[in-house]
Amino acid sequence: MRIALALLLLPGALWAQSAPVTYDRLLHAAAEPQNWLTYSGNYNSQRYSTLAQIDRQNVNSLELKWVFQIESLQKLETSPLVVNGVMYLTQPPNDVIALDAYSGRAFWVYQYRPSPGYKVCCGAVNRGLAILGDTLYMGTVDAHLLAIDAKSGKPLWNVTVADYRASYAITIAPLIIKDKVIIGVAGGEFGVRGFVAAYDAKSGREVWRFNTIPSEGQKGIETWDQDSWKHGGGPVWVTGSYDPELNLSYWGVGNPGPDWGPEQRAGDNLYTDSVVALDPDNGELKWYFQFTPHDSSDFDSVQVPVLVDADWNGRPRKLMAFANRNGFFYTLDRTNGEFLSGRAFVKLNWASGLDPNGRPIETPQPAGEPTFPGNQGGTNWYSPSYSPRTHMFYVSAWENYSSILVFAPAEYRAGQSFTGGRAIPPLEGATSPSVRGPINTSTEIGSGAVVALDLTGKQRWKFDMTAVDDAGIMTTASDLLFTGGREGYFFALDARDGKMLWKTPVGGAVLAAPITYELKGRQYVAIAAGHAVFVYGLKH
Amino acid sequence: MYCLALLTTVSVVHAADEHLGTYSEVDIERGARVFYSTCVVCHGPNGDSIPQVNLRSNHFNRAATDEELIRVITGGIAGTGMPANNLEAPDQTAIVAFIRNMDARLSDAATAGDPARGKLIFEGKGGCLKCHRVNGVGGHTAPDLSEIGLARTAQQLIQKLHAPASMILPANRSVRAVTRDGTVITGRRLNEDTWSVQLIDSNENLVGLKKADLKSYTVLDTTPMPAYQGILSDAEIGDVVGYMLSLKGFN
Numbered sequence: 001m002r003i004a005l006a007l008l009l010l011p012g013a014l015w016a017q018s019a020p021v022t023y024d025r026l027l028h029a030a031a032e033p034q035n036w037l038t039y040s041g042n043y044n045s046q047r048y049s050t051l052a053q054i055d056r057q058n059v060n061s062l063e064l065k066w067v068f069q070i071e072s073l074q075k076l077e078t079s080p081l082v083v084n085g086v087m088y089l090t091q092p093p094n095d096v097i098a099l100d101a102y103s104g105r106a107f108w109v110y111q112y113r114p115s116p117g118y119k120v121c122c123g124a125v126n127r128g129l130a131i132l133g134d135t136l137y138m139g140t141v142d143a144h145l146l147a148i149d150a151k152s153g154k155p156l157w158n159v160t161v162a163d164y165r166a167s168y169a170i171t172i173a174p175l176i177i178k179d180k181v182i183i184g185v186a187g188g189e190f191g192v193r194g195f196v197a198a199y200d201a202k203s204g205r206e207v208w209r210f211n212t213i214p215s216e217g218q219k220g221i222e223t224w225d226q227d228s229w230k231h232g233g234g235p236v237w238v239t240g241s242y243d244p245e246l247n248l249s250y251w252g253v254g255n256p257g258p259d260w261g262p263e264q265r266a267g268d269n270l271y272t273d274s275v276v277a278l279d280p281d282n283g284e285l286k287w288y289f290q291f292t293p294h295d296s297s298d299f300d301s302v303q304v305p306v307l308v309d310a311d312w313n314g315r316p317r318k319l320m321a322f323a324n325r326n327g328f329f330y331t332l333d334r335t336n337g338e339f340l341s342g343r344a345f346v347k348l349n350w351a352s353g354l355d356p357n358g359r360p361i362e363t364p365q366p367a368g369e370p371t372f373p374g375n376q377g378g379t380n381w382y383s384p385s386y387s388p389r390t391h392m393f394y395v396s397a398w399e400n401y402s403s404i405l406v407f408a409p410a411e412y413r414a415g416q417s418f419t420g421g422r423a424i425p426p427l428e429g430a431t432s433p434s435v436r437g438p439i440n441t442s443t444e445i446g447s448g449a450v451v452a453l454d455l456t457g458k459q460r461w462k463f464d465m466t467a468v469d470d471a472g473i474m475t476t477a478s479d480l481l482f483t484g485g486r487e488g489y490f491f492a493l494d495a496r497d498g499k500m501l502w503k504t505p506v507g508g509a510v511l512a513a514p515i516t517y518e519l520k521g522r523q524y525v526a527i528a529a530g531h532a533v534f535v536y537g538l539k540h
Numbered sequence: 541m542y543c544l545a546l547l548t549t550v551s552v553v554h555a556a557d558e559h560l561g562t563y564s565e566v567d568i569e570r571g572a573r574v575f576y577s578t579c580v581v582c583h584g585p586n587g588d589s590i591p592q593v594n595l596r597s598n599h600f601n602r603a604a605t606d607e608e609l610i611r612v613i614t615g616g617i618a619g620t621g622m623p624a625n626n627l628e629a630p631d632q633t634a635i636v637a638f639i640r641n642m643d644a645r646l647s648d649a650a651t652a653g654d655p656a657r658g659k660l661i662f663e664g665k666g667g668c669l670k671c672h673r674v675n676g677v678g679g680h681t682a683p684d685l686s687e688i689g690l691a692r693t694a695q696q697l698i699q700k701l702h703a704p705a706s707m708i709l710p711a712n713r714s715v716r717a718v719t720r721d722g723t724v725i726t727g728r729r730l731n732e733d734t735w736s737v738q739l740i741d742s743n744e745n746l747v748g749l750k751k752a753d754l755k756s757y758t759v760l761d762t763t764p765m766p767a768y769q770g771i772l773s774d775a776e777i778g779d780v781v782g783y784m785l786s787l788k789g790f791n
Contacts, residue, residue, distance in 0.1 A: 100748030
């Protein structure tokens with residue numbers, strides 16, 4: 001009905017381009033696979049596309065269509081959006097660029113100047129944008145949230161989310177739910193008190209804020225020793241997911257602070273290293289599941305919660321699949337947070353397993369001995385993917401990877417590092433292989449893999465790489481899996497069995513997740529790698 | 541060794557000469573942005589808020605050359621309120637370009653009319669928002685004017701209102717494209733290369749076109765903007781210009 005009306009009003013093939021990205025379109029993003037409308041492509045965060053023009057037979061004839069070079073030497077972690085032939089991406093720290101998705105040429109560039117003195121633990125990175133209507137939304141390294149006119153690249157409003165002088169920062173791509181822009185903050189290494197906050201998309205007014213660390217008088221405060229909650233961490237720096245039927249949004253929460261100073265925060269330290277289910281209308285906590293109580297390994301649970309509807313023991317259930325930094329893969333009931341199963345997907349020794357409630361049975365290692373996985377985790381913030389065709393969950397994993405944990409107390413000083421001790425490699429001088437690094441020490445430091453799991457966490461196949469791997473994964477309805485790695489390749493595997501089908505050098509580490517889109521009947525795949533965005537399509 | 545030093549000196553002098561009095565409009569505009577977002581806090585909109593310091597005068601207590609100005613701006617002045625400013629090299633050049641032209645800019649602006657009256661005309665009788673946009677309100681088919689006060693002088697704006705087609709930036713020219721199936725697309729050009737063109741069309745869509753798909757492609761030397769002489773009185777045009785000069789962007 002709506003389509004027919006639009007056709008009547010507008011000339012020829014341009015009708016689709018006139019439609020702003022309404023909330024209704026976000027809800028039904030899967031129905032328009034030619035576009036990529038949210039960070040993970042869809043509210044269920046499966047990073048799966050129904051586009052299938054590029055398939056297992058022709059993937060070998062993919063060719064480079066265009067490259068857009070980034071004017072920044074910062075790590076490039078952006079996951080672009082594509083709307084009606086326009087690609088929107090961020091360039092570190094916080095420039096926004098609108099590109100012609102066909103040619104890679106810019107329509108406009110918006111340069112944001114963050115306040116000098118901002119601090120981000122691990123690079124002034126940005127993971128992407130959100131769009132609603134004709135407005136783009138971006139969080140900044142100095143902890144502001146901006147609304148930007150998608151047609152002109154001009155800012156519409158700019159609000160302060162948190163104080164950058166206390167080392168709050170924003171690196172996450174926002175998530176739009178209804179008329180709100182939802183965002184979280186980074187700063188888990190600086191003693192912040194993390195939160196998820198919602199802003200009115202029109203005005204930028206804050207509507208609600210959920211603190212990931214409870215304060216006095218609130219439920220959960222008993223899991224913090226004395227006033228350790230005040231600088232308890234719990235940042236939220238990777239985009240969550242949303243189930244419109246349940247009206248629940250899901251957010252992974254980061255590590256407690258000090259990272260390696262567990263003695264001064266006795267207790268489970270809720271809601272660090274948890275997934276929280278929030279009512280997106282008011283920020284009310286509906287349920288939580290804590291993966292790593294009283295963490296001493298920096299096991300942020302900021303992985304993307306992947307929502308899957310599937311049969312579980314013979315009956316259809318609403319599931320959440322969660323490959324955690326702590327090395328376990330979990331399946332939860334996302335209606336209530338019930339633990340259904342958990343299984344290690346990499347070598348680990350910090351726990352011997354999970355009890356019937358999913359709580360780890362901890363096996364702390366003696367001082368000076370390596371803990372598996374190491375502090376970067378069995379995986380980390382890298383986007384996983386789930387294919388409803390293969391029923392497999394795909395994740396970038398760090399295999400045989402460990403750190404020696406050194407604990408120490410920390411004293412809070414606003415804006416300063418608040419990590420306590422540290423995590424050191426098990427071998428002096430061991431470095432991970434990289435595009436430039438000539439020495440391959442991977443056997444000592446661990447190695448990368450794309451791991452395919454079923455929903456119980458059983459491994460179905462594994463694709464081994466020499467270097468550990470920070471790349472996101474995307475799958476398609478033609479059973480292709482696209483990903484990359486630190487070694488500087490972008491490649492496609494057969495999602496069914498992990499067989500290598502196509503690879504191409506990109507000359508820099510892939511630290512971002514692929515997306516796909518369609519333009520004038522042709523499918524394209526885009527990936528940020530090194531300091532550029534590369535777009536591939538079939539030869540024609 | 542001696543020769544090398546001499547060569548270096550010569551090249552520095554040459555670079556300074558190049559800038560003397562010939563700062564580019566792009567640099568002046570960029571510098572205005574830096575000034576009105578940072579320096580304005582202490583120095584004020586007229587550059588004279590600090591006693592004994594009048595940036596408009598083009599005479600500085602501790603700097604004469606552009607290089608010395610940059611040194612003061614980036615290094616700050618110990619024992620005073622002047623902080624060190626961490627500016628990228630292009631911003632350093634730009635801020636100097638703006639300060640050197642500040643007096644001319646402000647004197648020129650003084651010839652314009654009343655911004656409050658101008659705003660009413662701009663949004664009402666003038667119909668400017670039908671195509672232009674200011675701070676999130678208005679159309680997209682013509683350039684966004686939220687920062688036009690940083691980019692243009694009063695004289696330039698008056699000329700533009702009298703003869704709109706006379707001063708169109710190459711990136712803002714109207715184009716007309718006809719696709720192979722006969723669809724006519726008109727719009728404002730945003731970018732172009734040998735094989736493709738990027739524009740915002742008359743329906744406010746960002747559109748990328750492959751030239752090979754086009755039957756014809758024309759960059760027009762006309763503009764949909766009317767000449768305002770006859771539509772507005774000279775006094776009204778002055779007021780509109782006063783309003784436009786007050787548009788210094790976001791924040």
